[in-house]
Amino acid sequence: MKLTPDRFEQLVVNLLEKMGYGKGEAVGRSGDGGIDGIINQDPLGLEKVYIQAKRWSSQVGEPEIRNFSGSLDAKGAAKGVFITNSTFSNTAKETARNISAGNKLIRLIDGQELAVLMVQHGVGVVTVSTYEVKKMDENYFAEDV
Secondary structure, three states: OOOOHHHHHHHHHHHHHHOOOOEEEEOOOOOOOOOOEEEEOOOOOOOEEEEEEEOOOOOEOHHHHHHHHHHHHHHOOOEEEEEEOOOEOHHHHHHHHHHHOOOOEEEEEOHHHHHHHHHHHOOOOOOOOOOOOOOOOHHHHOOOO
8 A cells, every 4th residue: 555556557567577478568647548557468569458456445346347348448458457455346346257258358356366476476575585395315325226
């Protein structure tokens, strides 16, 4: 919650890049048409994933999912990721499922999943210590036959 909205948008773009989805750009600003970031999944930018990033203290509801869906329609887009540091209401989840049953896919990532993905992909975290576990090399002790 301490991040500015712009910094949160950059964080989610960085995460998707680290996850291997392609080169991204945070584009959110006033009048952004409901799109906060774009991931180009190929070098020419022919395949795009559009991002909505909500840094909220309250639950994200169904109207926000419908608005994002409309933003995808305005871009002629088939893929979108809606990421929040908060949670999604049951109606928001159901709306995303219903929309995704058609020709468009909206993937929801809540705060808990966001944190797990950040740790898994090394975004916003540093390694404090690592441990090396060894086991006996049975081949070393095998007698020649």
